[in-house]
Amino acid sequence: MEGATLFESASLWAVIVIAGLALLYAALLARGILRHDKGTARMQSVAGAIRRGANTYLRTQFRRIVALIAVLTIGLYLTAALAKQPLPISVGRAAAFLMGSLFSAAVGYIGMNMAVQGNIRVASAARRSFTEALRIGYRAGTITGMLTDGLGLLGGTLIFMIYGKMAPEVLLGFGFGGTLLALFMRVGGGIYTKAADVGADLVGKVEVGIPEDDPRNAAVIADLVGDNVGDCAGMAADIFESYEVTIVSAMILGLGLAPFDLKWIIFPLLVRAIGVISSIIGTYAVSIWPTGGDAFKAMDLSYDLSSAISTISFFLLAQFYVHDLRVFFVTAMGIVLAIAFNKYTAYFTHTAHPPVREIARSSRTGAATTLLTGLAVGYESSVWAILIIALSIFGSVVVFASAGVTFVLYGVALVGIGMLSHTGNNVSMDAFGPIADNAGGIGELAGMDPGARKILADLDAAGNTTKAITKGIAIASAVIAAVSLFGSFVETTGLQKTGLDIANPYVFIGMLIGGALPFLFSSLTIRAVGRAAALIVEEVRRQFRLPGIMEGTTPPDYDRAVVICTSAAQRELIGLGALAVLTPVLVGFILREEALGGFLAGVILVGQLLAVFMANAGGAWDNAKKYIEDGQYGGKGSEPHKAAVIGDTVGDPLKDTAGPALNPMIKVINLVSLLIAPLLVAHKTLPWPAIVALALAGVAVVAAIWYSKKEAVLATGKE
Amino acid sequence: MEGATLFESASLWAVIVIAGLALLYAALLARGILRHDKGTARMQSVAGAIRRGANTYLRTQFRRIVALIAVLTIGLYLTAALAKQPLPISVGRAAAFLMGSLFSAAVGYIGMNMAVQGNIRVASAARRSFTEALRIGYRAGTITGMLTDGLGLLGGTLIFMIYGKMAPEVLLGFGFGGTLLALFMRVGGGIYTKAADVGADLVGKVEVGIPEDDPRNAAVIADLVGDNVGDCAGMAADIFESYEVTIVSAMILGLGLAPFDLKWIIFPLLVRAIGVISSIIGTYAVSIWPTGGDAFKAMDLSYDLSSAISTISFFLLAQFYVHDLRVFFVTAMGIVLAIAFNKYTAYFTHTAHPPVREIARSSRTGAATTLLTGLAVGYESSVWAILIIALSIFGSVVVFASAGVTFVLYGVALVGIGMLSHTGNNVSMDAFGPIADNAGGIGELAGMDPGARKILADLDAAGNTTKAITKGIAIASAVIAAVSLFGSFVETTGLQKTGLDIANPYVFIGMLIGGALPFLFSSLTIRAVGRAAALIVEEVRRQFRLPGIMEGTTPPDYDRAVVICTSAAQRELIGLGALAVLTPVLVGFILREEALGGFLAGVILVGQLLAVFMANAGGAWDNAKKYIEDGQYGGKGSEPHKAAVIGDTVGDPLKDTAGPALNPMIKVINLVSLLIAPLLVAHKTLPWPAIVALALAGVAVVAAIWYSKKEAVLATGKE
Secondary structure: OOOOOOOHHHHHHHHHHHHHHHHHHHHHHHHHHHHHHOHHHHHHHHHHHHHHHHHHHHHHHHHHHHHHHHHHHHHHHHHHHHHHOOOOHHHHHHHHHHHHHHHHHHHHHHHHHHHHHHHHHHHHHHOOOOHHHHHHHHHHHHHHHHHHHHHHOOOOOHHHHHHHHHHHHHHHHHHHHHHHHHHHHHHHHHHHHHHHHHHHHHHHHHHHOOOOOOOOOOOHHHHHOOOOOHHHHHHHHHHHHHHHHHHHHHHHHHHHHOOOOOOOHHHHHHHHHHHHHHHHHHHHHHHHHHOOHHHHHHHHHHHHHHHHHHHHHHHHHHHHHHHHHHHHHHHHHHHHHHHHHHHHHHHOOOOOOHHHHHHHHHHHHHHHHHHHHHHHHHHHHHHHHHHHHHHHHHHHHHHHHHOOHHHHHHHHHHHHHOOOOOHHHHHHHHHHHHHHHHHHHHHHOOOHHHHHHHHHHHHHHHHHHHHHHHHHHHHHHHHHHHEEEEEHHHHHOOOOHHHEEOHHHHHHHHHHHHHHHHHHHHHHHHHHHHHHHHHHHHHHHHHHHOOOOOOOOOOOOOHHHHHHHHHHHHHHHHHHHHHHHHHHHHHHHHHHHHHHHHHHHHHHHHHHHHHHHHHHHHHHHHHHHHHHHOHHHHHOOHHHHHHHHHHHHHHHHHOOOOOOHHHHHHHHHHHHHHHHHHHHHHOOOOHHHHHHHHHHHHHHHHHHHHHHHOOOHHOOOOO | OOOOOOOHHHHHHHHHHHHHHHHHHHHHHHHHHHOOOOOOHHHHHHHHHHHHHHHHHHHHHHHHHHHHHHHHHHHHHHHHHHHHOOOOHHHHHHHHHHHHHHHHHHHHHHHHHHHHHHHHHHHHHHOOHHHHHHHHHHHHHHHHHHHHHHHHHHHHHHHHHHHHHHHHHHHHHHHHHHHHHHHHHHHHHHHHHHHHHHHHHHHHHHOOOOOOOOOOOOOHHHHOOOHHHHHHHHHHHHHHHHHHHHHHHHHHHHHHHHOOOOOHHHHHHHHHHHHHHHHHHHHHHHHOOOOOOOOHHHHHHHHHHHHHHHHHHHHHHHHHHEEEEHHHHHHHHHHHHHHHHHHHHHHHHHHOOOOHOOOOHHHHHHHHHHHHHHHHHHHHHHHHHHHHHHHHHHHHHHHHHHHOOHHHHHHHHHHHHHHHHHHHHHHHHHHHHHHHHHHHHHHHHHHOHEEEEEEEEHHHHHHHHHHHHHHHHHHHHHHHHHHHHHHHHHHHHHHHOOOOOOOOOHHHHHHHHHHHHHHHHHHHHHHHHHHHHHHHHHHHHHHHOOOOOOOOOOOOOOOHHHHHHHHHHHHHHHHHHHHHHHHHHHHHHHHHHHHHHHHHHHHHHHHHHHHHHHHHHEEEEEEEHHHHOOHHHHHHHHHHHHHHHHHOOOOHHHHHHHHHHHHHHHHHHHHHHHHHHHHHHHOOOOOOHHHHHHHHHHHHHHHHHHHHHHHHHHHHHOO
């Protein structure tokens, strides 16, 4: 590469090799898992239905998206071409967009496939030993983690090696591809999983009075599929996106620092490469800790091991390659931030700590106090989350204060680089959740023996914790990534020089509109779940009326429920996707770049507060219910339990749909703004085709809101 | 006055006379009301208990505040003296602070006294005619409205006449006095009213199973008192504060525009004086409209009459005095904004419109769907509210675009001036709510005949609507006032010139912290209600165990419940008050003025979103319950009704405590920032006594949070 020293060229190749290593390790793990046995025919029949359902969902999703991707590929080409970029850049950006969406889709698709291959093998292994079941479940998750690492690192590095100093222009396409797919996987998956869950429960548990995971319920497989598409595919795509986007913004800001010194770009890549190696070592170690059956502790120790290896290596790299320990401090701060978020989220959502117990206690005076206490806990948790993030930005300010604002923003991007360097571990922990949950479901549906089911229940409990905890990291990393993108936006538009003055009424108005968007988005996603769930309710009711279903002599048509859920989720996400992509375009071209800057700040601030509130309030309600089910305050069936169930039902769409949807939304909006920024700067007045296009975009946004605001049929219930 | 034309001097005197007229009108109304009869001895006994309770509350409140006011008077003197202001300014600011708090206290105290004198007379008049009862109730409310107008206008104008161009320095003290009292009245009143309400219901309705307003319940009088201290005194102080603060910031910005042209200051004062006259005419007309028993419609027509008179007068004033129609457009926009907010709030909270009906329908599938639909409705309502506000700021931008940013900010202040010019009408409508509610309670407790009780029930229903609607105006005016104060802050700190750049990490961090504060405040106020309610629960339980209470032979000790509620509310507000006053001081002196600017923007944005969400979600849940009680979906006692009651109980502390507390919080924070702004600019390094003081402030904030975070005893319930 032009301008690179021998060491630097070698480093880049080493990064490519390490990215390949991550993919190879994923392949090895996959082969290892597929070799395990799949248990009895009955187990395989259940697992087969889940696998079919999951594949139906993803196939439908991808089929719907293909047309959109095609349109947007042209759009991406145009964003570069209209900004008078040379042809290789324009084509490169479009191609990188395709690559980004393909990689994101691959992470989701393969990851989910490994999850549905892993669940049955975990269930089968639980008949033999806890350790074996844990190892299979965790390693199946690690595959997704390694894919995230490998593909994210590979794409970013390749583009840089090909385009050199022009790489940022192309990287934007790569980032946007991943981000857009993540939005669809997150929102679609989130709506799917809660529609199936709520629909199955409302008819099964509430109306008919049969237990959860009862095989007579037509939506039970859709519910199990939902865990995979929401928590596994959706979450993996979301974290992949943050992983990618932090690389993109670190490179943009790094090139902005000193166009002739490549070390600012190569350092983050090397940090990530080191992270891959630490993650491989750490995740491999999970099954060798002598933790005596405490799955969560084993994962935690592995995380610490990875962190220790990385921190030492970052220091050596900063000292002997960059010759600047400041970059060590901020990347290490990223690692600390990730650990802090794990602990902090566990504090607010785990039954061992005061907040969840307070909610459980408050359910003794009924559902209203359960909800109020949960709201208070959730609101409070947002405050600490934002302070932790503010502190890490402040850390970057302190470290780089003397070097100027661009360095500080670069420092924030490096915090994100450090924070996600153990994505391998994080995604493993996260994907373990739905795998263990599904394994438990298979145990239930296939009538496995009590000993195995006890092991599966323990794994499921650990999975619930790890799943909840990684939500914190996902949000924090989304915010850090968004702040870096925001920095890149300010850099690109030249607002760096003129300043993005909040006292400028345009900026202030933009901020107000931006702040409103997460509220609108949340309102619409909550309604979307209601509408999709209503369709499932009708379907399950219909099937219960068929002869032989209730008696258990005829199996219900699981696939139909899966198909209904799938197409409902797909329909819902069109409006939400349009809103996220088009709103920044409208704000930018109508109110101009300064308003768009304020808009981004408003979206980040309010999006972060709401996302954390929803994730933690939902998680805390969920675990308060579990705490009571474990025998506190009268246990299952008591009045406090009923109150806690209401809390959990309210929290479910918040923590699994509306909250998580905000992460990709924040990033999509920032990336779209970054893509249109040069156009905004170059075209102060618009040609008429652009005005027509804007008007159409406005109509599309209004239509999207109008559609997504429609009342849920569910709400109408039975008269 | 120096530099004033003859017309201008005469105008100022005219404003003073009109302010006096408002006070005179209030006095006349009061005399008229006191002449009405007070009904039977039994009615008087109930009303007497309410009056005693209300007075106990306010006396305790004022006694607690006196010491704080004394300390802060010295503090206010210091803010001016340390910024090297001449002695008359420093003393004037301290004196104006005293005057502001005194006026605010007077509005609350007299207004509440008229409410508790009015309620019994409304109840008594209901035995004769609907129209008479409506007239008395509305006019009792108008007294508070006229006090607000008269005292606000008098104080602002007097200070300007005495201090001339130096007036802004002194006006800050006046504004802060009113704001601080409003914070205490709002937060204290909000905690009181919901603690009494929830406490009375939890034991009375839920545990013992007796109806609402049953005389055997010891907390029933505290509950009725609560309506007065929360909705009447708290709301009046809140609106008085916005009324005052918009005058203060219009004057600061007006003087900043052109120090030698007084028309920019005299115009807003004249606008407000016109508003007083329009309000007198409009409110007087309420009982003469032939609306055939529709109380709400009569108030609405009066509002339209006042608006028409004002709009025409504003036009004449702008054309023939200012010779600049732009000021007409923005003040008229303020009137339109007020009307728009009335309509918009009615849409989201009235049973006649889709949102409330959707919530009611969703309660057929249980409490969880009731809550989720309410959340979706509430989140959505915030979006439209913020868009309406953004639109009115944008209007000011369009009108004043060519004149520069200071003119635009002045335009925003004029929007606030116009918006609150009919405070007389707004406060009348608002105070009518608790008066009608109390009259209904007296009817119930004193066993009045069914015909009169039907009239009282109709008035109560109208009062519920007007009360809910004016919440919208209160929030919108708080935000507009805060934006004007924010503009003054930027002007005062000189950040106007350097810019308040969001991409500056300090500004961004400030914004994150500022955005977190409303979440923290809400979390703490929700808990505070829980703690105070727990004490009432214990007391009511204790009294029910006494012999003769349950049988109805011995009357319960109502006063004790009042005293417990009062002191609990007082205790709770200390921490919350400290948080609001000290946080901006800490952010300002530790992170400096730019971070403080970002902090203010964050507080305004998130505070507005949360306040509207809470007010409207709470109002909508409340009315969804009422809609079902009117016979929909099975009516009272049905399963949907139970679900709706849970929704209402969750919404109550949101709409009556946490949400309303955010209005004065936003304004206190902006005013404190404005007060310390010159100190921040002058003292780049701090002397050690200041550092010690800051450290103490930090400790106080931590202690306040720690105290306010404590778990409610209520949550522990009975084991």
